[in-house]
Amino acid sequence: MEPILDVVGVGNAIVDVIVTVPESFIEEHRLVKGAMTLIDAERATSLYAAMPPGIEASGGSAANTAVGVASFGGSAAYLGKVRNDQLGEVFAHDLRAAGVAFDVRPAPVGAPTARCLIQVTPDAERTMNTFLGISAFLDPSDIDDAVVESARITYCEGYLYDTDEAKAAIRHAMDVASNAGRLVAITLSDSFCVDRHREEWLELLADKVDLVFANEAEIGSLFLTDDFEAASRQITDLVPMAALTRSAKGSVIMTREDRIEVAASPVAHVVDATGAGDLYASGFLYGLAHGAPLERCAYMGGVAAGEIISHIGARPRVSLGDLVAGQ
Amino acid sequence: MEPILDVVGVGNAIVDVIVTVPESFIEEHRLVKGAMTLIDAERATSLYAAMPPGIEASGGSAANTAVGVASFGGSAAYLGKVRNDQLGEVFAHDLRAAGVAFDVRPAPVGAPTARCLIQVTPDAERTMNTFLGISAFLDPSDIDDAVVESARITYCEGYLYDTDEAKAAIRHAMDVASNAGRLVAITLSDSFCVDRHREEWLELLADKVDLVFANEAEIGSLFLTDDFEAASRQITDLVPMAALTRSAKGSVIMTREDRIEVAASPVAHVVDATGAGDLYASGFLYGLAHGAPLERCAYMGGVAAGEIISHIGARPRVSLGDLVAGQ
Numbered sequence: 001m002e003p004i005l006d007v008v009g010v011g012n013a014i015v016d017v018i019v020t021v022p023e024s025f026i027e028e029h030r031l032v033k034g035a036m037t038l039i040d041a042e043r044a045t046s047l048y049a050a051m052p053p054g055i056e057a058s059g060g061s062a063a064n065t066a067v068g069v070a071s072f073g074g075s076a077a078y079l080g081k082v083r084n085d086q087l088g089e090v091f092a093h094d095l096r097a098a099g100v101a102f103d104v105r106p107a108p109v110g111a112p113t114a115r116c117l118i119q120v121t122p123d124a125e126r127t128m129n130t131f132l133g134i135s136a137f138l139d140p141s142d143i144d145d146a147v148v149e150s151a152r153i154t155y156c157e158g159y160l161y162d163t164d165e166a167k168a169a170i171r172h173a174m175d176v177a178s179n180a181g182r183l184v185a186i187t188l189s190d191s192f193c194v195d196r197h198r199e200e201w202l203e204l205l206a207d208k209v210d211l212v213f214a215n216e217a218e219i220g221s222l223f224l225t226d227d228f229e230a231a232s233r234q235i236t237d238l239v240p241m242a243a244l245t246r247s248a249k250g251s252v253i254m255t256r257e258d259r260i261e262v263a264a265s266p267v268a269h270v271v272d273a274t275g276a277g278d279l280y281a282s283g284f285l286y287g288l289a290h291g292a293p294l295e296r297c298a299y300m301g302g303v304a305a306g307e308i309i310s311h312i313g314a315r316p317r318v319s320l321g322d323l324v325a326g327q
Numbered sequence: 328m329e330p331i332l333d334v335v336g337v338g339n340a341i342v343d344v345i346v347t348v349p350e351s352f353i354e355e356h357r358l359v360k361g362a363m364t365l366i367d368a369e370r371a372t373s374l375y376a377a378m379p380p381g382i383e384a385s386g387g388s389a390a391n392t393a394v395g396v397a398s399f400g401g402s403a404a405y406l407g408k409v410r411n412d413q414l415g416e417v418f419a420h421d422l423r424a425a426g427v428a429f430d431v432r433p434a435p436v437g438a439p440t441a442r443c444l445i446q447v448t449p450d451a452e453r454t455m456n457t458f459l460g461i462s463a464f465l466d467p468s469d470i471d472d473a474v475v476e477s478a479r480i481t482y483c484e485g486y487l488y489d490t491d492e493a494k495a496a497i498r499h500a501m502d503v504a505s506n507a508g509r510l511v512a513i514t515l516s517d518s519f520c521v522d523r524h525r526e527e528w529l530e531l532l533a534d535k536v537d538l539v540f541a542n543e544a545e546i547g548s549l550f551l552t553d554d555f556e557a558a559s560r561q562i563t564d565l566v567p568m569a570a571l572t573r574s575a576k577g578s579v580i581m582t583r584e585d586r587i588e589v590a591a592s593p594v595a596h597v598v599d600a601t602g603a604g605d606l607y608a609s610g611f612l613y614g615l616a617h618g619a620p621l622e623r624c625a626y627m628g629g630v631a632a633g634e635i636i637s638h639i640g641a642r643p644r645v646s647l648g649d650l651v652a653g654q
Contacts, residue, residue: 017417053394053421053642056383067380086413086439090344094380112413315380 003152003182005101006074006289010143010173011062011157012135013080013104014114015087016274018312019054021119026127031119036128036159036190039117044131047117056087057313058094059116060135061189061278062157064314068282068304070099073321074289077101077147079173081138087113098315104142110134118274120312126274132162139165140172148173149180152289153211155281158189161197174208183288185211187281188218195221205238211288212242213281219244232259243284243298245277250302253294262298265306275314279304283320300324330479330509332428333401333616337470337500338389338484339462340407340431341441342414343601345639346381348446353454358446363455363486363517366444371458374444383414384640385421386443387462388516388605389484391641395609395631397426400648401616404428404474406500407487408465414440415461425642431469437461445601447639453601459489466492467499475500476507479616480538482608485516488524501535510615512538514608515545522548532565538615539569540608546571559586570611570625572604577629580621589625592633602641606631610647627651 026033029050039047060080069076078095082088084106091113095102114135119127138160148154154177160166174184186209188194194201201222205212212235214222219231219242228246232254235242242254250264280301287297304320311317353360356377366374387407396403405422409415411433418440422429441462446454465487475481481504487493501511513536515521521528528549532539539562541549546558546569555573559581562569569581577591610631614624631647638644 048420049423051420051424053385053424055640056417058380090383093375093378096376097378097380313382 001149003150004075005077005147005151007066007069007153007155007285008077008079008147008151009062009066009155009157010079010170011160012060012114012130012132013063013082013091014060014116014130014135015091016057016059016116016118016314017048017054018057018118018120018274019051021052021121023121025119026121031127031129032192033121033127034125035192036130037192038162039129039131041131044115044117044129047129051117051119056090057315058091059275059314060091061159061187062155063095064275064278065155065282065285066100067095067098067315068279068320069286071316071320072283072286072300072324074286077151079104079138079143079147081107081135081142082113083107083110083134085112087115094315101147103144107134110137120272120274124270124273124309126272136163137165138169140168143169143173143176145176148176149182151177151182153183153185153285155185155187155285158187158193158197161193171208178208183210184208185213185285187213187277188222191217191221194218198222202238209239210241212239213245213277213284214242215245215247215277243281243301245280251280251298253298255294258294260294260298262295262302265302267306267310270309272312273309275308276305278314279308279316328476330477331402332404332474332478334393334396334480334482334612335404335406335474335478336389336393336482336484337406337497338487339387339441339457339459340390340409340418341387341443341457341462342418343384343386343443343445343641344375344381345384345445345447345601346378348379348448350448352446353448358454358456359519360448360454361452362519363457364519365489366456366458368458371442371444371456374456378444378446383417384642385418386602386641387418388486388514389482390422391602391605392482392609392612393427394422394425394642395606395647396613398643398647399610399613399627399651401613404478406431406465406470406474408462408469409433409440410437410461411435412439414442421642430471434461434464437464447599447601451597451600451636453599463490464492465496467495470496470500470503472503475503476509478504478509480510480512480612482512482514482612485514485520485524488520498535505535510537511535512540512612514540514604515549518544518548521545525549529565536566537568539566540572540604540611541569542572542574542604570608570628572607578607578625580625582621585621587621587625589622589629592629594633594637597636599639600636602635603632605641606635606643
């Protein structure tokens with residue numbers, strides 16, 4: 001069968017609650033700056049109560065990536081779990097309105113739709129505190145095999161790897177994609193997330209993954225080293241390809257034959273780093289699905305990341321396809 | 328008793344869903360541009376489905392005004408009704424986080440929290456479509472008499488005047504305020520809203536109101552005239568004071584003795600007109616509660632309106648008190 005989708009994303013379906021705070025808020029509430037910390041319902045309530053007024057916008061790492069792919073003009077679907085509540089409706093609406101296919105049935109019972117309390121500090125860094133709610137209970141029965149088989153690339157989110165149900169869902173999606181001859185990609189998501197799953201992930205990458213996305217902290221955490229060059233050489237022992245992002249220093253694409261460095265896109269004013277990695281992945285995956293050279297894939301990733309960090313929120317405000325047209 | 332609050336706002340408790348759309352969207356979906364149209368649950372669902380991805384932010388006309396008063400450094404409370412659902416939580420959080428007292432118990436049953444689907448067009452005009460949900464069922468038992476008695480000014484929203492329960496709640500709040508010797512203010516809210524209630528409102532203003540806020544379309548609708556000057560003279564037959572806003576032309580304050588014109592605040596780039604009237608009222612009421620001359624009250628209203636139209640959303644992004652400090 002010819003693939004009919006460029007990318008299917010698999011991840012935690014989350015609505016972001018975004019506030020801007022002074023640096024002191026981070027210390028006062030003992031938040032882990034720049035990281036994603038999992039919080040329970042009680043902590044979510046108390047932290048929210050302490051936060052200034054905010055705005056709500058759909059998020060979720062792999063969902064942001066799927067939206068980015070669609071914004072480039074690609075075809076994308078998403079697999080993730082919401083409840084049949086108001087935030088679940090908002091999440092589904094925003095995804096579909098962005099042109100991403102989303103047909104996982106909202107759970108009629110259980111925890112509420114996930115939300116991520118995001119504090120943006122004056123240095124544009126984002127600190128994320130996620131109440132996973134129902135999203136962590138995506139299970140293999142939620143994975144539509146036909147959707148996975150129809151996509152050139154199945155892109156899984158490391159963040160999702162935190163319950164037995166979700167682990168099984170990811171492994172199932174990867175197996176279905178592999179058996180259909182498709183490409184399997186994963187993002188390591190967060191250095192603390194890598195820390196929680198290091199041993200399992202080293203096996204998972206070697207067994208099931210074709211392409212890894214990671215930033216410097218994540219790849220360093222995977223191999224327990226501060227030496228980026230050493231880590232970037234090690235990763236291709238596990239997988240054939242890795243796209244490694246380095247913030248303002250751009251990205252490095254590692255394959256077993258090549259090492260390609262691409263500069264970051266210039267950004268006049270960085271406002272909010274939320275979604276930079278997600279959108280980098282969208283440009284890279286869109287390029288890859290359309291047969292672009294790796295350097296071009298990395299360039300498109302950089303353009304998408306540059307757009308997203310120039311405003312609040314993790315969904316693009318302009319057509320990414322227009323941004324790279326003619327470039 | 329000495330008043331302990333500057334302003335208590337009474338209105339529809341609403342979460343805004345804000346999207347930017349091309350002009351063609353307005354025609355295609357037969358929306359009433361620049362107005363507030365009431366929609367039922369079915370229309371809310373179909374219109375939302377047609378809308379592009381959006382952001383959610385707390386709104387509600389009188390709630391925006393209460394937040395503005397607090398942003399000027401004043402003390403404010405709010406009376407309005409939400410459900411015990413996710414949007415109700417968001418509404419309550421944002422109001423309290425902005426420093427506004429809000430203690431109406433969320434309804435445990437009934438319609439969901441209200442939402443307003445707002446389309447912002449490239450000309451910065453906003454078109455509002457409101458599903459009132461539970462907010463329309465604010466009733467006299469939700470009005471905390473002690474809060475109303477403790478506020479220098481009770482500010483009611485014309486928008487709220489659409490069910491028997493809410494009409495009774497407004498009339499009750501006005502009576503409690505009057506009996507305590509406090510000032511009673513109302514905003515006419517919207518020209519179509521005036522059209523629905525013209526006869527009742529002419530009586531209500533004469534009987535119970537000290538101060539009216541209206542724009543040109545609303546005051547024209549009240550007296551069924553296109554002649555702003557004639558309407559502005561007529562209004563003081565009904566009430567001792569009116570603050571009449573004229574967009575870029577600034578505002579006119581009418582009393583039985585005086586007519587004061589104040590220019591609009593200069594705005595570099597108008598982005599979204601949502602909340603302009605609400606925030607004008609916040610500056611005017613803050614000034615009035617603190618004994619400022621009427622010209623100064625109108626000036627502060629203009630500064631607040633200018634801040635709100637320079638960005639998306641109807642809640643201030645900076646301290647309004649700071650904006651007028653030293654001016």
